[in-house]
Amino acid sequence: MKARMEELVDAWDPQAEKPGKFSTDVKYQMQMQGASDYFLDSADRIHFFIEKDAGDEDGKIKNSLSKARSLNKVGHGLHVADPVFREYSQSSKVADLVEELGYRDPVLPQSMYIFKQPVTGSEVTSHQDSSFLHTTPRPTCMGLWLALDDATLENGCLWARPGSHLEAVRRVFVRNPEYFEGGNRKATQLVFENLDDSKAPAWEWEGKMPDGFEAPSSGLREKGFKALECEAGDLVVIHGQVDHLSLANTSAKPRETFQLHLVEGPGEGITWSPRNWLQYPTGKTFPSLRPSARKRKAEDSDP
Template structure:
């Protein structure tokens, strides 16, 4: 087996050289890009920024999440979260209503047959969670302070977003031992914009992310491929309450055999042969990637959790949020917050969160 870390280093070195030698255009609007970071991002589809925030910021986010779980999670009202085809289409109202709120989603393996927390998690609830979402950026505290920081705003401007909007945030736990795989996917499948795709993911490591505890794997240059699937609300639900809440629409025929799953049996060799590289991160590192980039993470088989805080942005200029996307605010007149407008813009809505 080829060394995973050597494979990543060699691939990134090659991509860096290519990005400086070829003409690079933005995948957003096909305009030329100039800065070294922007050239690499638009050429490779991702950008790893070490030490983007300091470790004290990571600590504040983790501490805040512990308080949120302790004070707000009613374990009688929850759902589990997985990424299989069956789990994707079976999501219910609790998921839908999380768009502008803070809802809690457990690891499927942490629940018993009655969908209640297993005994071993009763005294340590946070260890049962898969994620918390999707409106953490809409409340005061370290999550919104980071999301609407000048540093994030300037980064998105450098990478080519004119008027970035922030529809979604989530805290992912990737728990020790029980943290499951996240199958291969493109984020634009779930955050679809028209007439062109404009989603960008910002993946902030709060813990060390390694190949043992489920770091992200990305497939460089796959962002130039079209979005293969669209996760959409099922219009048949209006006339048939028994119909699935959501559909996963195949948009065209393609040769990506692992789409929605894992290459081969999900071994390191299988992933590398399919074109993926591992991207280990230290606490405070930021991984930025296009919504069309193919990415995944393997199960956490270690004794160390891998917490991350993730933002998903879209372009507000000349693009429209799909009306069939799962994430829609209950108040249809409420706009997605504008990244460049800072914190004050959404305080009028705090009572909704």
């Protein structure tokens, strides 16, 4: 996977593509990611997103950085658009794990390659994955976080808040009706909407970093987070409602990951929200991880 990503980055032409900037900061997400079709059009394609401080106002990479070191992530359709990442994403090992975890009609809407660059890799603020990949009548998102390098306290490992999987989804990141239905092209394309659920305790650090996060022992741990250090090749399974984050990588060590997100499909009475930011083109469906679907796909590909 790392070798394949090097090939993809080598072939990428930032000047021709005008890459998008990426950040998990709340205001930045709404202002920048919600202002460009490049983000929305990445659902079933391979698009490149640079760190927010790596490019100028026109999206050009600063001269002090190579294109490889400027990247925050590549997404969101590696699992369908690239043979190497597709082979892993739709493998029997992934499907068997998902089935063992209780999914009956799992489908794969999204994949991401996260770089967390040495020295410059930015933090990922506290969030629930189900905010970004919303299903009804119940949330069903699950993340499969594959470590391609050792992930430690030194280079920005995951942190998660135990017990938060029992809390409701607090907000959703959706296509702004003012822009898409109302036709107001001055409005941002994407917005956060709070969900009215009195049973869900307010979490003041949604989309933020807890005070004192620079000293994890006193900052994150006081807020209930625990570090999830792991080795290259380890897979971390993340419930869609779990609060999780990662700190910036200020070390000289890489911390690359490949991440899949899946949800239950229509066979389980689950509907992908039509308001989700991520939508495949009309007529194209998310790849299925059901054993019967994978068997049919293999038979169809036989000569």
